[in-house]
Amino acid sequence: MPDEGGSLIHVRIDAEPLFSVGPLTVTNSMVGAVVTSLILLLVAWYVTRRSTLVPSRLQTAVEFPIEWIGNIVEGTGGTRWRSFAPLVISIFLFVLFANWLGLLPGVGTIGLFEQEHGEQVLVPFVRSASADLNFTLGLAIVSFFAFIGFGVKANGVKGYLKHTFVANPAYMTPIMTPIHLISELSRLISLSMRLFGNVFAGEVLLATMLALVPLIVPIAFLGLELVFGFVQALVFALLTMTYVILAIAENEQHGTAELEDSTHDHPGDEPDRHAAPQGTAA
Amino acid sequence: MDLTPLAAGLAMGLGAIGPGIGLGIAVSKAMEALGRNPEASGAIFVPYILGIALAEAIGIYALVVSLIILFT
Numbered sequence: 001m002p003d004e005g006g007s008l009i010h011v012r013i014d015a016e017p018l019f020s021v022g023p024l025t026v027t028n029s030m031v032g033a034v035v036t037s038l039i040l041l042l043v044a045w046y047v048t049r050r051s052t053l054v055p056s057r058l059q060t061a062v063e064f065p066i067e068w069i070g071n072i073v074e075g076t077g078g079t080r081w082r083s084f085a086p087l088v089i090s091i092f093l094f095v096l097f098a099n100w101l102g103l104l105p106g107v108g109t110i111g112l113f114e115q116e117h118g119e120q121v122l123v124p125f126v127r128s129a130s131a132d133l134n135f136t137l138g139l140a141i142v143s144f145f146a147f148i149g150f151g152v153k154a155n156g157v158k159g160y161l162k163h164t165f166v167a168n169p170a171y172m173t174p175i176m177t178p179i180h181l182i183s184e185l186s187r188l189i190s191l192s193m194r195l196f197g198n199v200f201a202g203e204v205l206l207a208t209m210l211a212l213v214p215l216i217v218p219i220a221f222l223g224l225e226l227v228f229g230f231v232q233a234l235v236f237a238l239l240t241m242t243y244v245i246l247a248i249a250e251n252e253q254h255g256t257a258e259l260e261d262s263t264h265d266h267p268g269d270e271p272d273r274h275a276a277p278q279g280t281a282a
Numbered sequence: 283m284d285l286t287p288l289a290a291g292l293a294m295g296l297g298a299i300g301p302g303i304g305l306g307i308a309v310s311k312a313m314e315a316l317g318r319n320p321e322a323s324g325a326i327f328v329p330y331i332l333g334i335a336l337a338e339a340i341g342i343y344a345l346v347v348s349l350i351i352l353f354t
Binding site: 076194197200235238239 | 327331335338339
């Protein structure tokens with residue numbers, strides 16, 4: 001470190017670029033996202049290849065979050081829950097592991113020193129993907145188009161637009177339409193900013209605590225970040241689920257298209273979903 | 283004199299008051315409901331998490347504003 005005190009805490013709000021391939025600049029948070037995906041893919045591949053009816057320990061550990069979120073979606077999702085449960089579970093697992101990746105030792109500490117504005121700055125190779133606004137905004141865009149897509153699929157283009165933009169007494173529509181439009185778009189901002197803000201603030205908190213008291217005390221904050229990473233992943237997944245349910249709106253007046261069975265959307269893993277009731281969710 | 287750090291601190295500190303009160307109310311009510319009816323924990327859980335997330339978003343907006351003040 002060049003000097004003591006203030007510059008000991010060095011956090012950058014944007015991800016540091018590592019190298020560029022043609023016009024594409026690869027940042028360390030992109031590496032983090034790829035690492036997260038690889039972990040999930042490898043675990044899923046390994047477990048599904050040797051999955052048995054009586055699950056092994058690893059298989060139980062992998063099936064547990066899937067069943068848990070699946071039960072929550074089943075309890076609140078109405079008749080079409082099977083079509084969007086995979087999306088909710090995937091978002092939960094991806095965000096969860098992206099958050100927790102930043103807590104591993106070595107992530108954010110192994111890197112190269114680079115000169116920047118005359119001072120030496122450590123550029124880590126891997127950065128937690130969700131500590132980068134690009135990642136969270138990308139996920140929020142996926143969630144945004146997903147709920148629009150599910151709404152259109154359930155109600156048709158006309159039905160979805162009518163349900164979203166036409167107010168109940170029809171003469172209120174000119175006033176309510178801009179409000180609805182803003183509220184739909186603000187979901188994009190609040191989803192991405194919430195995750196980014198939490199994870200980034202967590203990194204700043206950890207860096208500050210490590211600089212103030214290097215021993216013992218940061219362990220408590222690491223535990224806190226473990227909980228926060230989990231809660232934020234859950235919040236992102238559950239908000240996506242809620243938006244999809246609101247867009248499908250099968251509890252409202254047009255309940256025509258709901259009895260066609262939507263099992264064909266289901267990828268067909270986890271065969272033992274029917275057992276546990278919603279009461280086990282907590 | 284550079285007042286930027288003060289502005290960032292004030293934005294975060296003042297912006298955390300409202301969400302703090304809101305979160306306190308939400309958690310206290312959820313605990314109250316849980317105490318009255320422990321079997322309802324499953325039904326309370328999802329709305330509770332969603333409500334907390336929505337209240338907390340306001341605090342996160344303050345954080346984002348103060349980060350923007352600080353880093354730009």
